[in-house]
Amino acid sequence: MYDIFFEHLEKKVQLNESEKELIKSFFTPKKLKKRQFLVVEGHPCIYLTFVSKGLLKAYNVDEKGNEHINQFAPEGWWTSDMNSFFSDEVSFYSIDAMEDSDILVISNKEFEELMLKVPIMDRYFRLLFQNSLITKERRLISSNTHNAEEKYQHILKNNPDLIKRVPQNLLASYLGLSAETLSRLKKNATLGEK
Amino acid sequence: MYDIFFEHLEKKVQLNESEKELIKSFFTPKKLKKRQFLVVEGHPCIYLTFVSKGLLKAYNVDEKGNEHINQFAPEGWWTSDMNSFFSDEVSFYSIDAMEDSDILVISNKEFEELMLKVPIMDRYFRLLFQNSLITKERRLISSNTHNAEEKYQHILKNNPDLIKRVPQNLLASYLGLSAETLSRLKKNATLGEK
């Protein structure tokens, strides 16, 4: 359960055994069954979560009842409503499991304490957030400047793995497209191949 | 020049005088005239920049020649093409001054050294990136789920200051709208007031 976790951390920072033991003590392992909720929109998001196994999705539902996927979190990824986790506001997203999943969670209080006790974790999260920021920025640009076709091609190129694992209607939602539009795009792309 | 800089840092972390002196030594002050470029698309973005005075914009130009504003950086904000700065890729954006500006810049090498010499800066940037990530995420949601009207109302509420300072066509670009659409939205909003 912790193997992939430390593997992930050690891609960004070097840790000795005593640091690892200490870090471990701050996290709580949990299991989620498929369709089980980790966070419900409108409630505080009390955990920052590392996914060891499985796949979660974070999404919100608008007034018209449409689901908008904000993030897919497969194993090796972090997920949370960061705004809610780091402030005292309620969560804008719901987060649930798309597959049976193993996760490691940390509360806000524990997180702050971890940063003080293991300062190198400030560096780890600095690097993590730095990379997320770059990725999120790319998505924002894509959302503002690309048409439907380009958005699809972009994810096809950059997240081929995700496409295999996620139902098409949710992928469409993630891209800000309707399911019908994505279906038609796929058809045209396949025709082009022949 | 450094007053607003340290004021800004000290909102997130506590610094003693010797740390401040050390930090200062890593940054280089520069001045930009209105319309002067800090970064040109397609060239490496060698600086991470803090704006002490003035206003910069980061944008890219697509194949059709349309400008897409990614960020406005007024005094107290950081700007850069983070991807280019932290990797060895060239910049996707151009960054230039919309007003005469005073800036503080740091190179990537200096940045890495600063993180090692003043570990609390890892914490500072962790907090900075953490907040940027939350903001960027909001913009992405807005971009995917709101219509033109809602996008305008959103920025009207959350960045009233920016609206006063930035030409309307650039604001439109920042929101991913055409200048004409924003003009019409504004007209309707004003009519509604009466």
Next chain:
DNA sequence: AGAAATAATTGATTTAGATCAATCGGTTTT
């Protein structure tokens, strides 16, 4: 295995916002 629920496809229609085009007002520039 059969029923029920969910997802994907396809077609027809609608619409929000882009694009094209012209005019007007205000700044810079020379």
Next chain:
DNA sequence: AAAACCGATTGATCTAAATCAATTATTTCT
């Protein structure tokens, strides 16, 4: 002060993608 330039406004038209609706395919459940 005239010229050139830039930004905002307004109207007319176009279009990409959403929406609505029906059908088919695929999982999931019992």
